[in-house]
Each structure stands twice: as C-alpha cells, then as structure tokens.
Amino acid sequence: MIKVNGLSHSYNKDGKYAVKDVSFEVKEGEVFGFLGPSGAGKSTTQNILTGLLKLQEGEVTVAGYDVKHIKNEMFNRIGMSFEQSNVYSKMTAKENLDFYRKLFDVETKEPQFLLDLVGLGDKGNIKAGEFSKGMKHRLTFARSMINNPTLWFLDEPTTGLDPSIAADIKDIIKAENKKGVTVFLTTHNMYIADELCDRVAFIVDGDIKLIDSPKNLKMQYGDKLVEVEYIKDGETINESLSTIEENDKKKLQDIIGQSDIQTMHTKEATLEEIFIKGTGRGLI
Amino acid sequence: MLKKMFTIFRRDAKVNTREFLTAYIMLAPVIFAIAINLIAPGINDTTVNLALVKGDDEQMVAYLEDFAKVDVFKDVAALEKRVGRRDDVFAIVPDGDDYYVLQQGNEVEGLEQYATMMLTFYQEGMRIEDSTAIIHSFDRTVPPLKKLLVNIFMMFSAIMGGMLIAINIIEEKEDRTIRAINLTPISRTAYIFAKSVIGITLPLYGSVVLVVFTGFRGIDWGQMMVLIVVSTLISILVGFTEGLKNETVMDAAGSVKMLFLPMAGAVAVAEMVGEKWQWVAYWVPFYWTYKGVDSVLTYNANWGTTLLYALFVVIISIVAYLILMPGIRKGLE
Numbered sequence: 001m002i003k004v005n006g007l008s009h010s011y012n013k014d015g016k017y018a019v020k021d022v023s024f025e026v027k028e029g030e031v032f033g034f035l036g037p038s039g040a041g042k043s044t045t046q047n048i049l050t051g052l053l054k055l056q057e058g059e060v061t062v063a064g065y066d067v068k069h070i071k072n073e074m075f076n077r078i079g080m081s082f083e084q085s086n087v088y089s090k091m092t093a094k095e096n097l098d099f100y101r102k103l104f105d106v107e108t109k110e111p112q113f114l115l116d117l118v119g120l121g122d123k124g125n126i127k128a129g130e131f132s133k134g135m136k137h138r139l140t141f142a143r144s145m146i147n148n149p150t151l152w153f154l155d156e157p158t159t160g161l162d163p164s165i166a167a168d169i170k171d172i173i174k175a176e177n178k179k180g181v182t183v184f185l186t187t188h189n190m191y192i193a194d195e196l197c198d199r200v201a202f203i204v205d206g207d208i209k210l211i212d213s214p215k216n217l218k219m220q221y222g223d224k225l226v227e228v229e230y231i232k233d234g235e236t237i238n239e240s241l242s243t244i245e246e247n248d249k250k251k252l253q254d255i256i257g258q259s260d261i262q263t264m265h266t267k268e269a270t271l272e273e274i275f276i277k278g279t280g281r282g283l284i
Numbered sequence: 285m286l287k288k289m290f291t292i293f294r295r296d297a298k299v300n301t302r303e304f305l306t307a308y309i310m311l312a313p314v315i316f317a318i319a320i321n322l323i324a325p326g327i328n329d330t331t332v333n334l335a336l337v338k339g340d341d342e343q344m345v346a347y348l349e350d351f352a353k354v355d356v357f358k359d360v361a362a363l364e365k366r367v368g369r370r371d372d373v374f375a376i377v378p379d380g381d382d383y384y385v386l387q388q389g390n391e392v393e394g395l396e397q398y399a400t401m402m403l404t405f406y407q408e409g410m411r412i413e414d415s416t417a418i419i420h421s422f423d424r425t426v427p428p429l430k431k432l433l434v435n436i437f438m439m440f441s442a443i444m445g446g447m448l449i450a451i452n453i454i455e456e457k458e459d460r461t462i463r464a465i466n467l468t469p470i471s472r473t474a475y476i477f478a479k480s481v482i483g484i485t486l487p488l489y490g491s492v493v494l495v496v497f498t499g500f501r502g503i504d505w506g507q508m509m510v511l512i513v514v515s516t517l518i519s520i521l522v523g524f525t526e527g528l529k530n531e532t533v534m535d536a537a538g539s540v541k542m543l544f545l546p547m548a549g550a551v552a553v554a555e556m557v558g559e560k561w562q563w564v565a566y567w568v569p570f571y572w573t574y575k576g577v578d579s580v581l582t583y584n585a586n587w588g589t590t591l592l593y594a595l596f597v598v599i600i601s602i603v604a605y606l607i608l609m610p611g612i613r614k615g616l617e
Contacts, residue, residue, distance in 0.1 A: 086460035
C-alpha cells in the first residue's frame, strides 16, 4: 500500500535533512506505527506521503500512486486525521462533514453516522467553535473517515481524549482495520502503538532505526523478568528476577516456597523501553 | 470540479452571513445606494417644490407645473403641515385676491426667490414663448455627482470583494483547514478559483444594487458587468495575498483597504487633472474601470472602448498576478 525508497527531505535545501534516506514498506491491511520523539521526522514523512509536502528525493508510491506526480484522485482513497484538530469553527459539526463529503468523487459516509460513531451524535447542530478540544479532535477524526479511505493516516489519534473516548477511538481503528483498511499511525504514544500496530518503525533524527512487529522487538530487546514483593523475617523485600537465568529461577523457587509473597507479576519490556534501548534516545 | 468549486463558494457565502463584519460587507452596496439616494437629491435637484390649495386656481397649477413640482392640498392647514416637514417646500397660499409665499425659514438660500418669481411671472401673464433666450446644451442628462458616487461605490464593492476573500482565508488559517482541503480531490488551482468567486459575485451584486437603486437602469448592463468583473481581478489577488500574509481579520482588512488609495487617486486624476497628466494614473486598474463605468453611466459607452478599457485592466492584473501568484500558491501549501 505504501512503498518508500530512499526518501530524503531538506526544508531549506541546505544539506540539513529532516528525513534522510528513509525506506520502508506498508502492506495492505496492515496497521503500521511510525514512532519517534518530536522533531524525529514523523510529520515530514507523513506530509510527503499525503502530498502535503513536495517529494524532493527518493521514490514514494501511496495507494498505487506515484507521489512525485500526485493525482487528485489519490485523495479519494486516503483519509487523514490530524494531530491538531482542523475544522471550521463557524460551521456546525454536521455542516463541517457535509461540506467535506461534497469534495470527494467516491461514495461517502453519512455525517450523522460518523457523529454517532465518535460520540457526537447529539452535537451535530452545534458550531465546532463551541466544542472542547477533545470534541474537535473527535470531529477531525470522524471527518478523516468520510470518504471510506482504504489508506488511513492517523496522527496522534487519541491525544487529548479522556480514556473512555480514547478506547472508543481505538476500537474504531481496529474495526476499520478488520474491514481491510490500511492504517499509518504516527504517534509518540507507545501504548497505543503496542496495542494497535502490526509493525512499528522507530525514527530518530530523520533516520529509521528499527522496523519490526512489537512482539519481535520485545523478544529481541526485552528482558523476561518477574517482579516479586515478599516478606522475609518481618521485612518487605522487592526483587526483579530473570525467568531465564538459572540463579534467578532457583531464587524465585525458594521465595515461593519459603516466603510470604505479597505481589508477583511478570514484567516484559515496554515499547518505550525498547525504543530507548534500540535508538539510544528518549521519546520526548 | 465545478460542483466542488460551487460547494466551496457556497460555504464561504454562508459563513460570511454569520459574522457581523462580513455580513456588513455584503450589505454595504445597499447602504451605499441608500446613501447616494439621500445625498444626491440635495445636490442635483434644482426643482422647486410648490404646494397649492386644491381647486383654488387650476390655471395657476397648470402654469406652475411647467417650472416646478407642484402638489395640491385640500386646505391651508394641510399646506402649513406640508411646509413644516423636513424638505424644502414652498406653499402659495391664497390671501383674498392675492397670494403669499409660505416657507419654513430653513430652506436652501435663493429658492424662496425662485418661488416668488414664478408666482410673479404667473400674475404678470408671462409665457415661456415670450423668452428670447437661446439655449446650447452639452446634452448631459445624468446628475454628475450621483454618477460619480455610483461609480466610486462600484469600485468600493470590488475592493470589498477582495476584503471578503482575505477574511475567508484568515478563517481557513485560524482553523487550519487549508491542510484538510489539500487532502481532498480538488486541485489547488480550482480551490483558488472557488475562493475567488465571492470576490466577483459580491461586486456584481453590489453594482446591480447600486444601479437599480440609484435609477441608472437604462445602462448597457453587459458593458457594466465586463468592467466590474475585470476590476475584481486585482482585488482578488490582493485579497488572497493579504489573507495569507496577515494573521488577523483586522490586519487583513486594513491591508486590503490600502487599495482605496490608488482607487481614490485614480478618480482624482480622471476628474481633476488635465489631459496631459492623465498618464500618471494609467498603471492603476481602477483608473480604466472608472473611465469605462463613467461612460456606461452617461449612456455614452460603446463596446469598442469598453473592451479596450477592460483589456488595460486585465493586462495590469496579469502583471500583478505574475508577481503575486507564487506567494499565493506557497501560502496555500
């Protein structure tokens, strides 16, 4: 669905690259996470893929279209939910969606259906300018689905949303993906990436450091640990023990047999930890 | 594509009616027309308004109607009431076998003498045929100030169209919606054209309102439309540029207002400067629009001259387009 080969971009064309020689591929029906800290080159890459930025170097095809010679019809196939909500504040939620649907040449979703989907069903006749930040974000998200995109770009889709709404948004993404929609997810939130993505790419300083599935990355970079809290001789002790190393395994058996265990859980590495390990950089 | 462009135009028009400033801009031509009609009679109307008692002297009524606007009233009380109103009306009131002229006292200076003289002429039995005066005429039938104001306000409308575009662009910037539009299957060129439509329709509607309300209905509408449409080109370009350059509506409106300066300058040159200095305003598109519309409003225009003036405006606008368009395209990215 997306093929990127040797993509480089310099804003001032002065040899300082925001992204440098980036190559990756996103398969049809996949949820692909593009992860990195601010200024890593996520937005630059995404903007080139969506045609918002002109392709300078490299070869990029999106939904079968060559981005170098972008055709307007490509936009019938893609949807984009922006990190910063961008809806007409002087128009109602319904008017916003009604307006956008008329700009596409393909079958579109009913505005009321979309508003219901994102929990704004009863707010259709309220001007978007009167919406809270979260509501505007949901409206922006709803708008990105209006043309039934086969390739869906999501930029921080759950930012600023309360946990229950964020959970709903994640469910919508999963449901659309189940229908065959390819998702390109840009985020610095490793939890949502871990939950949704089939594969993730870690980008730092315009360079992709790692690409793989979260599961493989965890296996490759994560430590298999058990955290246990127990009482021994009247004293509370916390320990992290490896489930692989023999000494730790034996010690764990002793603790289970001889001590009063308060809590015990396995602790696999998070994507965030893997990111730090794999790239040598934090996510902020 | 046309359908999509219409969708964008309709959105702009709809939203513009919801804001005070933009709604005012859309209503401005009507206000201008009313203002011209209120101001113009005081300047142009040299007719004396006379009020007489009905049935008093039918012959006198018929005589005076040749020289003045005459209204008849049922009695002296009604005459007094009429004279007491805001405008300038003189009553010729019967007083036994004679008449006296009744006035409010605040009428335009000299008008009372005109009314008195007409009464005297009637009483002395003087007829227009007795005059030996020879009249030579320039055959100008249109009140000059009224024509000037209508012409200026038509160009005002064109600039207001540009202002509306600037305001709409600022709205798109504030709401960050241009990026979303860029991800729809409408080309950037089509989008620019669609956003420009309001900058053409407002001046056209404004000009029609001005012409109809101020009584120039007999003009060649086709010629007027051509001149108005070409005069919007420069306003549209400036509207886009200022909309993209400025961050607030007030800043953009202020910048677009700068167009009033060359417009006023062009009118001043056309009206007050000698023929040999007219060239100083040739670079201002409004100069050619003003001259063209002036001919149309005086019913002296022909298609050859109109199209020539329109061509000058288009050429100047193309030069402006070449200078401003790269910035506009970049600003919309």
